[in-house]
Amino acid sequence: MNEKEKILSIFTKVLNGACLKKAVFSKSVSSNVIRCVCRVFASKNDESFLQLETFTSDNKAFHKNIPLSEAPEILTEMATHSYMQTNVIATDGQCEIKVSKKGKIFVLDKIAGSSPITETESHNRQKNYILASAPGHERFLYLLGLANESGRILDKKQSKFRQINRFIEHLDDVYSELPSDGELTVCDLCCGKSYLTFAVYYYLTAIKGRKIRMYGVDLKKDVITYCTDVAKRLSCTDLEFICSDISEFSCEKIDLVISLHACDIATDIVLGYAIKHKARVILSTPCCHHEMMHQIDCEELSFITKHSMLSQKLCDAATDALRCLMLEANGYSVEALELIDPDETPKNLLIRAILDPDARKQKLLSYRSQYESACRLLGVDPYLKNLMEEEKI
Ligand SMILES: C[S@@+](CC[C@H](N)C(=O)[O-])C[C@H]1O[C@@H](n2cnc3c(N)ncnc32)[C@H](O)[C@@H]1O
Known part of the structure; x- marks a missing residue:
């Protein structure tokens, strides 16, 4: 040959x-x-x-x-x-x-x-997705503009569709960590056009058969009006869209916080909110990072920071690692996972945090001290740290 x-x-x-x-x-x-x-x-x-x-x-x-x-x-x-x-x-x-x-x-x-x-999967990759087993999912995909009327995902939306399905798989992995009885309260913070909100809504209600109260929150009035209309057309009475800065949003109890690509420090507000409300599970995929690039001041790491591209990678990793540490210091067991193949999106980190009610105080203090020394080493003063101090969390 x-x-x-x-x-x-x-x-x-x-x-x-x-x-x-x-x-x-x-x-x-x-x-x-x-x-x-x-x-x-x-x-x-x-x-x-x-x-x-x-x-x-x-x-x-x-x-x-x-x-x-x-x-x-x-x-x-x-x-x-x-x-x-x-x-x-x-x-x-x-x-x-x-x-x-x-x-x-x-x-x-x-x-x-x-x-x-x-x-x-080879014939129609959509069919293997968890979401495909949710009765009625085609209609929300159509109404949100992800699919055509017969439920076929539009070519330009394939990547977004794969992202939300992967997110649902991650949620499925930790579903057992959520309270098993009663109504679940779920927030999608920085929901944007709410593909993920509806996907999680259908996963929890149509697949898991749960009674839920769900909120999608975003600053953009037009998307909130649009999503409210879609929710109404789908008769999702227990799904509410709220036009608000997430830092001003509040609800009484919260079981699950999700967030996909909340821009820059909006991810810190999401995490601060979830910690404050003692959310049982947090699934957050950060977006762009800007804060640390303007702050980092560390002679020992100058061999990296002198190259702006490498400095950005270092700051991206350090920002998210500090977020994970802050969650750990507040009683969460945390994993930094890959949301999806990096070819789909470069912003593919998923912070998965599960509240551990038995976390030992000594352990939490040690995480906090690690956090403080990492900030000192990097010469940074993260938004999340200040938020936690202001809110006295
Ligand atoms: C990159 S989009 C992601 C939207 C959606 N989660 C998705 O993945 O398709 C980020 C969204 O965060 C919203 N956002 C940013 N900062 C916010 C804040 N402080 N309060 C509420 N929404 C915010 C923006 O309006 C935008 O819709």
């Missing part, structure tokens, strides 16, 4: 075995093209196809869909003639294909081909 036949067999294997996550073609031989990313999607008629998303040097992206039956040949042609590098990412390994300037082909295949995506 020559290298070209080997590549054809790799594409055939991952497509027939339904284990292709994506194929990325880079180092194009054409100066107008930067790269091409290929993924399998399901059509309205439940037929799978391969979508080629080609990025051009004038910052445009073009989409082309091809039938799966034709895909192995086309991808092989692209990998051997149109691009100098191809990375095939499958569920069970990766393959790298390189073409030298002299046209010599190198294939490094580390795909086992042993664990294909399930048949259902």
Whole structure:
């Protein structure tokens, strides 16, 4: 088997075995093209196809869909003639294909081909999501503009849809930590257009059969009006949208706080709020960070902070690590998890905090002291710390 036949067999294997996550073609031989990313999607008629998303040097992206039956040949042609590098990412390994300037082909295949995506997933990835088992979920997806009338997720909303489904999976993992009886109170702080709010609402009511009181809070009046209307059309009487700064929002008791991409220090307000109300479970995915970049002052770390890009990464990590420590100092057991594949969103950290009613005071004091020394080392005065002091939490 020559290298070209080997590549054809790799594409055939991952497509027939339904284990292709994506194929990325880079180092194009054409100066107008930067790269091409290929993924399998399901059509309205439940037929799978391969979508080629080609990025051009004038910052445009073009989409082309091809039938799966034709895909192995086309991808092989692209990998051997149109691009100098191809990375095939499958569920069970990766393959790298390189073409030298002299046209010599190198294939490094580390795909086992042993664990294909399930048949259902390969035909329609939406079907394996927890949310898909919630009766009536198609209608909210349609009303929020995520899906068409027949429930098919719009191409440009696929990534958002995957994010909220992944978030629901994380919630499912900690569902048992929530009170098992009675009404649950849930807040989505900085809910925006509320895809997540509705998803969590359907998960808790339609899948888990719980009685809930849920609030979505955001500053934007237009989105709150829109979401209120959607909730009314879906007869979600126990779901209320409130136009407010989250720092001014209050409710009596709270079991679950969720927040997806609350901008900058809004995540600190979310965490401060959840701590203050002793929320049993907190699931928060931070967004952009700005505060620490303006504050950090640490000679020992200047070998990092002198490079602004590395300094931003350090500040991102330190900001979230300090948030985790503050939660720990307030009786939460905390994990910093990956929300979803970083290709979906760079803001993919999920802070998962579960209140531990038996946390020992000594342990909490030790977390607090770690927090104080980390702030001293970095020369920072985080918003969350001040918020906690102001609120006397
Ligand atoms: C990046 S969007 C995320 C929206 C939504 N959670 C999502 O993931 O689609 C951030 C949202 O936070 C809201 N926001 C930022 N600061 C806020 C604050 N202090 N109070 C209420 N909403 C706030 C903005 O209006 C915006 O809708």
